[in-house]
Amino acid sequence: MIQRIAIIGLGTMGPGMAARLARGGLQVTAYDVAPAAIERARTMLGTAEGVLDALGIAAAGAGTVRFTDDIAEAVAGVDLVIENVPENIAIKAEVYRAIDGLIASDTIVASDTSGIPITQLQAHISHPERMVGMHWSNPPHIIPMIEVIGGEKTAPQIVETIRDLIRSIGLLPVVVKKDVPGFVENRVLYALLREAVDLVERGVIEPEDLDTCVSWGIGYKIAVVGPMALLDMAGLDIYKSVSSFLNADLSNRGDVAPMVLEKTGASKLGIKSGEGMFSYTPEQTKALQAERARKLVAVRRILEGRE
């Protein structure tokens, strides 16, 4: 049974994950290579705990989060390590090498990778049968769905253990049956994002209007009626007719869009740098994050039938 968990990497995702796991009664140690990230994570943890309170998620037992700047201390005696460092195989492999001699051979090692196949990652760890994908969605303390992915060498029992852990703390595991790049959530999201970026880049629509169209036309609906159910709601005959002429016209670019390369090349990364598709002052960012958390909490409570 999993009781003690180490989170390695405390950037965008780590603090919210730590807060949610602790709320589920688990003992969490949290480590980052950057001292500034640990300090930021302490504040983010408090914010995430406030959101969990607003969601009405009661503490299941005496879960804790302990921060440390010592990786050996972070992973000592844990049942599960969740690797949560940047989406780069070399950086992830360095973490696996660093923990390999510090953990027992049956300690489960999960990666929160957004889409690097687990089969590729498990080439960098001894005992690859205990490595598994555990892909959370951002913000991780609010979104309940977590994908679980086994690689070629993952023992089926490990996939089941992680699925059961997620379920046991009241979250929603989805087991992905094949280790395809991007798994399922990001394959669907990136198909949408590729088309959205293309439409803005070609001047078909302004960025603000694209968001209004997708959020109110598709997003609002899709939270209640998933894509497979939507096909039935629209009618498969309609889908057949529209897709017969539209599919061939959709973006099928295999590289990164020039607009994205231009912005990232100019360090316009979005909220984290103050500018991306839109601009953000620090005050606006704070207000926006609070507003988004409030709305996501309200929507989730309704979707769960709690209001």
Ligand SMILES: NC(=O)c1ccc[n+]([C@@H]2O[C@H](COP(=O)([O-])OP(=O)(O)OC[C@H]3O[C@@H](n4cnc5c(N)ncnc54)[C@H](O)[C@@H]3O)[C@@H](O)[C@H]2O)c1
């Ligand atoms: N951002 C998202 O929306 C999102 C959602 C789901 C999954 N993910 C995935 O989760 C992982 C982390 O993403 P993120 O957005 O939190 O990244 P991030 O860049 O915000 O944070 C990564 C953290 O890892 C730390 N780090 C780097 N090297 C390290 C090392 N050797 N040891 C310990 N810490 C180290 C960095 O200091 C940083 O604080 C990635 O694989 C990403 O693809 C991201």
Ligand SMILES: Cc1ncc(C=O)c(C(=O)O)c1O
């Ligand atoms: C753009 C983008 N890319 C990856 C992920 C998750 O892996 C997310 C998300 O969780 O929201 C995302 O928005």
